[in-house]
Amino acid sequence: MSEQERFDRLRLIRSPRIGPVTFRQLLARFGSAGEALRAVPDLAARGGGRAVLAEAAVVEREIAASRALGARYLLMGDTDYPFLLDQLEGAPPALIVRGDVALPARPCVAMVGARNASAAAIRFARGLAQDLGQRGAVVVSGLARGIDTAAHQGSLDTGTIAVIASGFDIAFPPENATLQAEVAERGLLVTEHPPGVQPLARHFPARNRIIAGLAAGTVVVEAAPKSGSLITARIAAEAGREVMAVPGSPIDPRAQGCNLLIREGATLVQNAADVMEALGAIDDRMVRQGRQDFNAPPMGSDVAEQERAAVIALLGPVAVPVDEIIRLSALSPAVVQTVLLELELAGRLERQAGGRVSLG
Template sequence: MSAPADIVARLRLIRSDKIGPVTYAQLVARFGSAQAALDAIPDLARRGGGRPGKLATAAEVESEITEVTRLGARYLFRDDDAYPALLAEIDSAPPVLIVSGDTALLARPTVAMVGARNASAAACRFARQLARDLGQTGTAIVSGLARGIDTAAHDGAFDTGTVAVIAGGIDIFYPPENEERQRAIGTKGLLIAEQPPGVEPRARHFPYRNRIIAGLAAGTVVIEAAPKSGSLITARHAADYGREVMAIPGSPLDPRAQGCNQLIREGATLVQTAEDVLEAIRPLHLGPARPSRQRQAVAEEPAEAGDSERRAIRDLISPTPVPVDELVRQSGLPAAAVQLVLLELELAGHLARHAGGRVALA
């Protein structure tokens, strides 16, 4: 049996080239539906001075839906009631998640725990105990199912509730030694993937995964991390989202502690116990009210832009990322008109979006 036409159209738009979460939301808000957005993309890209990327076909999406169902997983769209409310608050929230397991965990207060893959034995033991202690208070623990601290955090919270966000498809086991653990979490806990089934995790996928981990949680705890590690990327995402950033201090003689000590110097909360963590996240502990569908869609009044407005906005953009608000201020144009031109440029392949609502020439 075929999937509903709206679901197919939404997945086609999500899986098409050059369509990220922000672009998806703006297209649906402007054109009213995913199908109407798909129909409009060729003209938008032409106005942006390029060609559209490859659009996903209905057959490709139907095949994906069949595989997700076969795997015992399901889709959570951003406007579904079960979609995590904290994650829905961020601009770059995935339009759809593929999940397997107990989605009731998404309604609990949630803490992210991340850290070094080559973590010390003492740090792994500490992470397991901290996750266990937090879990016993009804807090769900989210992490990325990597070696080291992530694995220890999942193990500590396995009996009380853990959420694993993976970088590849929901049927891909990475690292391989965590296959049994991933299968168990997908049954008793909750397994989340942004990528479709069959997608092997690549380096570019891990920062995407990290933003989901930070977005799901009221706060992120970092336990051992090198100064330029993925764990610090997750912590910085959390700070950007207005969430609590916490770190476990370590010896200055251990390189694995340098990232945590650096975070504390920059203002992260020093924590040592579950009570410290709960005190730090208390202002967000119950989570936010669910954003309205209108807010999620980033809806604005439709606006058009003429050639002179397009030239003015293009002249302001360079290879250096700049906030969209700054483009609005310097151009003196309505925000909706600026957003439309940026959308055209992005679909034409001339614009790249960066963290913090910044854009630059691609």
């Protein structure tokens, strides 16, 4: 990949209204980010809006700031882009990393849990992470208080990956600033956010998808029923990864999430041997390194006005699956996907989880 193409890909994903799904569609349709950038204004106009592209100078400043922090970029399509993450729907087209980029190629296990975890759970998580490391696994977590912190501390000597919800120049929580620096030096620190980006609430579910995507399986140690840890477990399950949970006392609210996962089919684990047995060997079908087609749906170059109107008529404020729009419109997937792309670039469409879309 040329330096110009790398720059254009970063500029494309930094442009408003262009998320991971749209990024893949544009690359699949136009072959290069440069061609996609040139085509976006016309596509947005067809959708009834005006394109907004990231300014080249802004992207240049971001790259300079990242380099000043000792970070580098891993772009989707790079040979060292994490191959398991690459298979995840909505995987970030650009990662900013510091540390050992070879770690994701080893067997990875995500460990997540409560921020207000009990002392017993923190001790257990630290020991479990240490034991997993001694068995050759890399532990992935989110550098949050509680279970995440314990997981990184236990695996710092054997291999740990921390995914954060801010830029590298910001430590959150503040008390983990030293641990964040240690992970960057001895493990791998990962974010999808440029320097200066604060850890806003909406960034944490997005961070959780990276945690789940990097690992062959996710272990939940202690979690409430509606916690972010269960979001990570759900993403892992939807991606076909192993979901494991450590059982807890039924009278402790912090254990209810884990017990619920087990009741719904998650694997009960009590030690590192249980985790490694549950993971087994990674299915070769999950590994497709060097993917160039970005798994994008087919796109059409020309759409008749009546076809565009038919698709828009089926959309509304309630999110519906794209497959349903294709079925009801009786149009080809290429035509429907093209109209949706135009609407999104025009700022009129929002993409939801599970391949659903709605009018914005």
